[in-house]
Amino acid sequence: MDRTQRAVATGEGAIALSGALEGAGWSLAGIAASAGAALALLRDRQPDLMLLDAVLPGMDGVALARRIRGMALNVQPAILLLRPRGLRLPGEDGLIDFGATALATPAGAGELAQALEAARALPIPLPPDKAARLEALMDALGIPDHPGRACLRRAVALAWADRRLVGALRRRLYPAAAQEAGLRPEQCERAIRHVIDRAFRTGEIEQQHKIFGDTIDARRGKPTSGEMIAQLAEELRWEG
Secondary structure, three states: OOOOOOEEEEEEHHHHHOOHHHOEEEEEEEOOOOHHHHHHHHHHHHHOEEEOOOOOOOHHHHHHHHHHOOOOOEOOEEEEEEEEEEOOOOOHHHHHHHHHEEEOOOOOOOHHHHHHHHHHHHOOOOOHHHHHHHHHHHHHHHOOOOHHHHHHHHHHHHHHHHHHHHOOHHHHHHHHHHHOOOOOOHHHHHHHHHHHHHHHOOOHHHHHHHEEEOOOOOOOOOHHHHHHHHHHHHHHOOOO
16 A cells, blocks of 8 residues: 555444454544434545444444445545455345445455455445536537547546545646556557647637636636646536
8 A cells, every 4th residue: 555544444343344444454444323423423534434333323334335426525435345255245246236235244364355455456436416417518528439538538537536636636646547458558548638739729619618617727727637637527526
């Protein structure tokens, strides 16, 4: 890990594993007994991981995982759900659609460490409603059907999940977006720039102004790639 990762443990089972959590290299940022307390800690501490019991007072773990993905956060945390061994949870098969995973308990320290690494490496996709909203925004802006649109879609999803990536476009964001498209980072960057150029030559000015307002430099007449990615990610982050 390039820095100490911070976790919030929620529920009796997760709290019982907090010692093993720290033994695996994670810093415990908070402990919550209920779903409501977990959401309050999440807003306050902005952890990298939420370790959740499957059954919690006020809300089950699967519902809480979905709730977390709908929140306006600077960094969406990895989510590891603890469930009793041999028991499948309602909605568990859909966890991966929200960038979350499950671990059967009781679990040893080695199993927990492996599950933590898997949860941290799992991509965090846009929830379906936000993915649909992004497509609508790109249509409104006039982003054409081109490989650059797919690169832009992935870059925005990454920036939505982790706002810090907007400040590391060439070092982190473009390489991550390019990997999924099977391109080199510089190809991905050029493709994004190309679709922005086309959109702001041929798209509807009223729609573009509605989304970007007065943030576009009048001398350029269009946003940079970084501005486009950041603005669309913010639109998704704060929607609703």
